[in-house]
Amino acid sequence: MTIENFVHESNKTTLEQLDAFLRIPSISTSPQHDRDCRKAAQWLADHLDGAGCTATLLGSDTHPVVWAESPHVPGRPTVLVYGHYDVQPPDPLDLWDTPPFEPTVRDGNVYARGATDDKGQVFSIVAAYQAVTRSGSPPVNVKFLIEGQEETGSEVLTDLLHREPQRVAADAVLVSDSSYYAPGWPALYTALRGICYCEITVRTLKSDLHSGLYGGVAPNAHEALVRILGQLKSPNGRIRIPGLYEAVERPSAAERKAWKQLPFNERTYRQREVGAKALTGIAGRTPLERTWALPTFEIHGITGGFTAEGAKTVIPAVASAKVSLRLVPRQRAKTVERQLRKRVKELAPPYAQISLDFVHGADPVQADVTAPPFDCIRRAFREVERREVVSIRSGGSIPIVPLLATGGAPVVLTGVGLPDDRLHAPNEKLSLDQFWKGVRVFGRFFELMGAS
Ligand code: BES
Ligand code: MN
Ligand code: MN
16 A cells, blocks of 8 residues: 555656656766766665665776665565666667657656666666655665666676675565566566677788789788688577587476467567568577577677778778677586687688687576565566566576575566567667556565565
8 A cells, every 4th residue: 555655646756766867878888978877876876865775885986886775674584676777878869769868758658778777677676665665664674786887797796796795695686677578467587698798800911901902812801700700600590619509408398388378479579579571590499499598699790991981992901890699598608708719719711810809798597486585576466467477588688697696595587678668779768657567566575575
């Protein structure tokens, strides 16, 4: 009841606060926005202080971790809330209908960078905390751990948790940084993919050369690079890196059967969500298996040579590519880095000088969703949504989750976004209905955890 009262009475102020939080361009990947990252952290810490917690900023001046503790209630369990206040760059800007850092409400959605990933979702948990503490002390002990580098590899938080592992001591960890399976279908995640992100650079010449005078004898760096890249995956989608699939396990028959029961229309998915003429990948595997349970190799961008307007006849001396592999349970980022490095060296022609820089990595996550906190979140969703949660996986990654799990507390991976939220893309949004469902669900989760 108190949650419902909060939702009705604090509706306007809560959305104004969400607006203020979303306005801060806390883009963690560009140093120009260091001060904005700090500002977002400070804003959140001030807000949590105002909500009755004791908040501090830890680990960095530019990308601090926000740590906040609720007033201690003896004898009650502890819920650790993890999320991130940093966002992805908003470009290409001209594809946004309204500016990414001027949150705008249209048809019940708030449009802004970070609306769903993850500021809006973090704020729905914070509002849920406010809802359940309105008339007194919290039903459960809550600790907030909200970082500012999730999108760039979580360095500050990783260092912090290595120095102070007791911070993750809790009875449950709550992470809301993903989405429902479909509208009306809340989800618990049983696995996330890991990632191994690298930059490959090829040098074939001391300097660029005239392509007429030297074309025919001078080795072209771009050509060497694309030949290497082209050999890393076969046209049927199999990644050609020796040993890569050794640790990969097919999901159990029971898990695959459960996925078959989810509403999924390949044609609509291909046309509306992917927007392509065909789906690629390993034949004989469903799209869900390909995105949730198999590794990938993707080329993110290639630079080198001449790409400006007009024409320039040059043989490039240097070319480089940013690439990544997504990893599935039992694969390890460090192992995959070694395997990729070895393969790239083998594929390089003798005249090419190759370097491979590891940019960031994360191990995959596998979660057993049977511990008691999962009963609390299931019940909370059932009460609010009137449907059972589905257990699914995601192809995305949350790099810090393996470290959060080292304290032994079950990690509840869930979300209140919707599949069409366009995270990382232009016109990212969060449905306000979903936001308020989050307030109700997480509020009930706190109450049920407190009573458990
Ligand atoms: N929230 C996403 C990951 C996500 C999305 C998980 C949907 C499950 C469902 C997160 O912010 C993200 O984008 N992670 C990055 C991590 C990477 C940069 C290390 C990703 O997956 O690309
Ligand atoms: Mn996220
Ligand atoms: Mn993200």
